[in-house]
Amino acid sequence: MKNKSIYLLVLLVLLFSKSYGQEVNLDKEKAWYVPDYAKVQFAGNIGFVSLGVGYQLFNKVLYSELLYGYVPESASKADRIHLLTIKNTFPIYRKEIGKDLIITPIAGFTTSYEIGTNSFTTLPEIYPEGYYVPNAFHFTVFGGALLHKDFKNKKIFSGVDFYVEASTVETYLWYTITSSEVKVNDVFSASIGFNFYF
Amino acid sequence: MKFIRNLLFIAIAFTLTTCDNFFEYSVYVASVKSEQKNTTAKNLALLKDITISSQDFKFAFVTDVHYSYNNLRTVIEDINKNDDILFVVFGGDIADQALLKEFEIFYDIMKNLNKPYFTVIGNHDYNSNGSIIYNDMFGDFNYSFVFNNNKFVLFDDIIWESGKDPDFDWLADNLSDNLNYNQVFSFAHIPTYVSRDLTPEMIETYQSLMEDNNVSLSLHGHTHSYFYEEGDVDYLIVPSLKDPVYATVQIKDKDFNVELIEL
Numbered sequence: 001m002k003n004k005s006i007y008l009l010v011l012l013v014l015l016f017s018k019s020y021g022q023e024v025n026l027d028k029e030k031a032w033y034v035p036d037y038a039k040v041q042f043a044g045n046i047g048f049v050s051l052g053v054g055y056q057l058f059n060k061v062l063y064s065e066l067l068y069g070y071v072p073e074s075a076s077k078a079d080r081i082h083l084l085t086i087k088n089t090f091p092i093y094r095k096e097i098g099k100d101l102i103i104t105p106i107a108g109f110t111t112s113y114e115i116g117t118n119s120f121t122t123l124p125e126i127y128p129e130g131y132y133v134p135n136a137f138h139f140t141v142f143g144g145a146l147l148h149k150d151f152k153n154k155k156i157f158s159g160v161d162f163y164v165e166a167s168t169v170e171t172y173l174w175y176t177i178t179s180s181e182v183k184v185n186d187v188f189s190a191s192i193g194f195n196f197y198f
Numbered sequence: 199m200k201f202i203r204n205l206l207f208i209a210i211a212f213t214l215t216t217c218d219n220f221f222e223y224s225v226y227v228a229s230v231k232s233e234q235k236n237t238t239a240k241n242l243a244l245l246k247d248i249t250i251s252s253q254d255f256k257f258a259f260v261t262d263v264h265y266s267y268n269n270l271r272t273v274i275e276d277i278n279k280n281d282d283i284l285f286v287v288f289g290g291d292i293a294d295q296a297l298l299k300e301f302e303i304f305y306d307i308m309k310n311l312n313k314p315y316f317t318v319i320g321n322h323d324y325n326s327n328g329s330i331i332y333n334d335m336f337g338d339f340n341y342s343f344v345f346n347n348n349k350f351v352l353f354d355d356i357i358w359e360s361g362k363d364p365d366f367d368w369l370a371d372n373l374s375d376n377l378n379y380n381q382v383f384s385f386a387h388i389p390t391y392v393s394r395d396l397t398p399e400m401i402e403t404y405q406s407l408m409e410d411n412n413v414s415l416s417l418h419g420h421t422h423s424y425f426y427e428e429g430d431v432d433y434l435i436v437p438s439l440k441d442p443v444y445a446t447v448q449i450k451d452k453d454f455n456v457e458l459i460e461l
Contacts, residue, residue, distance in 0.1 A: 042221070043221035043223055044222070047224065071227060076223070076224065076226070076228060077229040078226075078228040078327040081224045118326040135295050169225055171225070171299075178265070181267040181268055181303065182267060186302075186306075187299070189219050190220050
């Protein structure tokens with residue numbers, strides 16, 4: 001299990017280096033690998049709390065983030081849950097609504113990998129082939145709104161985003177599409193979060 | 199700072215309007231809602247309120263919903279219309295990925311049933327935190343009850359997902375008073391026929407216990423296909439809810455009659 005996590009981390013780092021290689025030298029003050037912002041999110045099926053860093057890519061068309069999500073025993077009512085998530089947010093348009101204040105409708109998706117004993121990526125040997133489908137990866141889709149505030153006199157952060165989202169998991173979405181017994185409001189839930197810009 | 203303060207107010211106001219599933223943290227959580235706990239005990243209490251004058255009655259056996267929720271609802275509505283059926287036994291695989299959401303969907307659909315129901319745990323229900331959820335939502339994995347002088351024994355025979363052997367001592371103990379009853383019916387998710395999940399020794403142990411304790415019928419799911427074997431003990435496997443199908447067992451004093459109902 002430990003090896004699996006290390007491999008995954010290495011893979012993620014490689015993936016990130018590749019996608020962000022082209023950003024080199026665009027911003028002379030900052031090396032390409034330095035993130036644009038730090039993120040904290042509450043709920044959204046990627047952890048009770050998730051923390052991580054994000055990049056604004058392709059001229060701010062895509063916000064891409066690497067997050068670690070944690071669910072304590074008090075919230076899971078079972079063992080602690082650890083999740084690694086790549087979250088992609090697309091700002092749909094930007095509207096200035098006040099001094100240094102911008103509102104943006106957002107939509108996107110996440111990919112989460114559970115590090116731990118709740119799931120597997122390769123079927124344990126005890127089972128006949130195809131007995132279960134791997135269940136360590138889950139995807140969510142979300143939509144919401146984001147408020148961005150620039151701080152003119154930068155002290156620690158140059159700006160902050162606050163966002164609210166409604167999201168669901170791919171399995172839940174499938175159930176609500178295929179069954180009239182599963183209502184849309186049974187499968188969508190809320191999440192909130194902040195991005196702090198460096 | 200005023201901006202941050204306003205944001206915090208919004209966030210708090212947002213949180214205060216929460217309903218049950220307003221925030222979800224992970225698909226793997228096991229936080230069963232308090233009103234959905236101890237379902238087996240609640241249904242046993244409901245069963246106590248049912249009294250009948252004759253020895254004849256019917257129960258229904260439904261199994262393996264996975265995610266065929268519409269078919270579960272169809273079957274439940276059909277059972278509701280049939281007043282002869284006094285209670286329902288569900289044969290396991292309540293969930294597919296053993297997610298709390300799946301258990302909740304099952305629970306909500308079963309709320310439409312106008313009679314008590316009892317469950318045995320399936321292999322799919324054991325995965326992830328499923329065994330914790332099952333224990334909270336329903337109760338014990340092995341239990342038995344008596345209705346109208348017939349004994350019903352519900353047995354957990356999941357081995358791979360649970361990492362343990364079936365508790366045959368418990369089964370032997372609970373079948374030992376069989377002579378006190380008109381008939382005894384046994385339920386377990388994995389059958390001793392068709393499926394090769396149980397070891398030959400386990401199959402031998404289970405079937406000997408059935409024979410030695412005068413069990414009339416042993417009912418199962420798991421294989422998703424129909425099977426019937428007649429003998430000293432009869433064995434029934436009911437197909438999954440991939441199609442709207444269930445079985446009824448008509449009990450007549452020392453005799454019984456199985457019917458497969460395909461809707």
